[in-house]
Each structure stands twice: as C-alpha cells, then as structure tokens.
Amino acid sequence: DIVMTQTPLSSPVTLGQPASISCRSSQSLVHSDGNTYLSWLQQRPGQPPRLLIYKISNRFSGVPDRFSGSGAGTDFTLKISRVEAEDVGVYYCMQATQFPWTFGQGTKVEIK
Amino acid sequence: QVQLVESGGGLVKPGGSLRLSCAASGFTFSDYYMSWIRQAPGKGLEWVSYISSSGSTIYYADSVKGRFTISRDNAKNSLYLQMNSLRAEDTAVYYCARVTDFWSDYWGQGTLVTVSS
Numbered sequence: 392d393i394v395m396t397q398t399p400l401s402s403p404v405t406l407g408q409p410a411s412i413s414c415r416s417s418q419s420l421v422h423s424d425g426n427t428y429l430s431w432l433q434q435r436p437g438q439p440p441r442l443l444i445y446k447i448s449n450r451f452s453g454v455p456d457r458f459s460g461s462g463a464g465t466d467f468t469l470k471i472s473r474v475e476a477e478d479v480g481v482y483y484c485m486q487a488t489q490f491p492w493t494f495g496q497g498t499k500v501e502i503k
Numbered sequence: 504q505v506q507l508v509e510s511g512g513g514l515v516k517p518g519g520s521l522r523l524s525c526a527a528s529g530f531t532f533s534d535y536y537m538s539w540i541r542q543a544p545g546k547g548l549e550w551v552s553y554i555s556s557s558g559s560t561i562y563y564a565d566s567v568k569g570r571f572t573i574s575r576d577n578a579k580n581s582l583y584l585q586m587n588s589l590r591a592e593d594t595a596v597y598y599c600a601r602v603t604d605f606w607s608d609y610w611g612q613g614t615l616v617t618v619s620s
Contacts, residue, residue, distance in 0.1 A: 428605035432548075439598055439613055440540075440548065445606035483548055487605035490562045492538075492550040 393417050393486050397495035403503045410471040412498045414484035419464050421488070428487040431460055431469045434497075435480040443482075444469065476502065505529040505609045507599050512614030519589050519618070525582040525599030525611060533557075533577035536602035539584050541595035542613070549595075552584065553602065567593075589618045 394417040404410045412431075420427045431444040442451045444460035447467060457472040471478055479502060484495040511523040525537070539551040552573040553562045561573055572585040582599050596615050600607035 422605070426605075430606045432607075434548075439610045440607075441610065442606060442608050445603075445608070451608060485548070485550075485607075487607075490553070491564050492553070494548045494550070497547045 392491055393420070393489055393493050395484055395486055395493050395495040397482075397484060397498050399498060400496060401499045401501070403501050404471075404474045405503050406476065407473050410474050410478075410500055412469045412482055412484075412500075414462075414467045414469070414495050416465045416467075416486055420467075420486050421464065427463065429460075429462070429467050430485045430487065431458075432483045432485060433478075433480050434483065435477075438480075440483065471500075474500070474502070505601065507601065507609060507611035509597060509599050509611045509614035512597065512616045514617045514619065515589055516620050517590060517618055520585070520587045521589065521616060523584040523586065523597055523599075523614060523616070525584075527580045527582065527599075527601070530601070532575075532580040537575060537582045538600045538602050538607055539573060539582075539597060540600055540607070540610075541593075541597045541616075543592075543595045546595075551597070554582070586616070589616075591618050594618050 396415045398413045429447050432440040434440045443454050448460040459470050461468050481497040481499050483497050506528045508526045538553045554573045570588045574583045596613040598613045599611045601609040
C-alpha cells in the first residue's frame with residue numbers, strides 16, 4: 392500500500408498569513424495514464440470532507456484561489472496564501488493512483 | 504445540485520450486520536463511479552470500497568474484504584454497503600462519495616455506525 396505522510400500535523404497560523412502543508416508518498420503517484428491522482432481535502436469541524444484540489448494543482452469548483460497545490464512524483468504541497476478564519480480545520484492529502492486509495496494522517500490548521 | 508444522503512447507520516453488536524444506503528440526486532448517477540470512506544471517532548479518513556458506474560469493477564480495503572459488499576442500483580440512484588461480521592474497529596462515520604476519474608468530488612454528510620455490546 393502507498394503510505395502518505397503529512398507534515399506538520401498541526402499548524403497554528405496568524406490570520407492573513409500563509410500556511411503550507413507537505414505530503415509525501417512512499418512511491419511515485421504517477422499513474423500508467425501519465426496523470427498524478429493526488430487530491431487535497433478540507434474537513435471543517437463537524438463537517439464532512441470537501442474536495443479542494445485534484446490532480447496535484449487543479450482547484451475544484453468554488454474553491455477560493457488562495458488555495459494552491461503543487462508538486463510531482465512523491466512530494467506535494469498545499470498552500471494557503473492568506474489564512475482566513477473559515478480555513479480552520481483538518482486537511483488531508485489523498486492518493487487515488489493505486490488501490491487501496493490512501494490518505495495522509497491529516498494536518499490541523501488553527502488560528503494563533 | 505449534487506446531493507448524497509447516507510442512511511442505515513446505528514448501534515449493532517459485534518458479529519452483527521448492517522446495510523448502509525446512499526441516495527444520490529442532482530447528477531446522472533449511472534455515469535459515475537462511487538466510493539465509501541469511513542472515519543473512526545477522532546481519527547483520520549480511511550477508504551473502504553469503490554464501485555464502477557456499471558458495478559462491474561469493485562475494490563475493497565483489506566480491512567473489510569470478505570465482510571463488506573458494495574453494490575449499486577442505478578435505477579434507484581442508490582449506493583449500498585452491506586456490512587457483515589462487524590467488529591468494534593468498524594465503528595466510524597461512513598461517507599459515500601462521488602468519484603470523477605480518480606478523485607472524490609462530492610461527499611455526503613455521513614452516517615454513524617457503532618459496534619458495541
């Protein structure tokens with residue numbers, strides 16, 4: 392199984408300041424079709440997960456442009472350019488290149 | 504708009520069975536793959552199962568293989584998860600999610616399954 396490792400596990404951030412979350416996979420996430428199926432999800436307190444980013448860097452419908460994704464191969468990053476109060480929650484990376492699909496442990500973003 | 508509504512959760516004894524349902528609306532259900540993902544209380548996300556649009560291709564996590572069965576009824580716009588031989592470690596909120604290519608783009612609110620004597 393592909394192991395997804397996120398760092399940090401907790402990220403206290405000042406409102407208006409940037410935040411960055413790293414996700415590393417135990418093997419390359421490049422699919423045989425040439426795509427890399429790495430997604431980022433946000434889970435606000437008491438809510439179900441919500442898709443933010445798919446295929447490394449594509450923002451899902453309705454996601455603010457302060458969220459961006461980057462990376463390749465085994466190393467990926469989610470960046471929030473200016474954290475807002477509504478961004479508080481847990482962020483997960485997820486790989487769907489190979490079954491079983493696997494998630495990172497989650498990174499808790501909170502306001503300082 | 505896309506809506507996914509799970510139901511069927513509840514309290515069940517170890518070794519018991521439960522059938523979860525997910526009612527889909529707002530999109531052409533038969534065009535999409537679907538998935539079940541669960542989250543134990545206070546824990547992270549765990550993928551459980553996947554089914555193709557026709558139901559011909561199915562995958563399971565090792566932790567549920569042989570005990571859980573995913574299925575769908577495209578005429579009823581519904582996804583199911585039959586869970587047998589339930590264990591305490593199956594206690595979780597179970598989410599159904601629509602799958603577009605290889606990402607889960609819409610999620611339901613979830614249904615809580617508690618396995619306890």
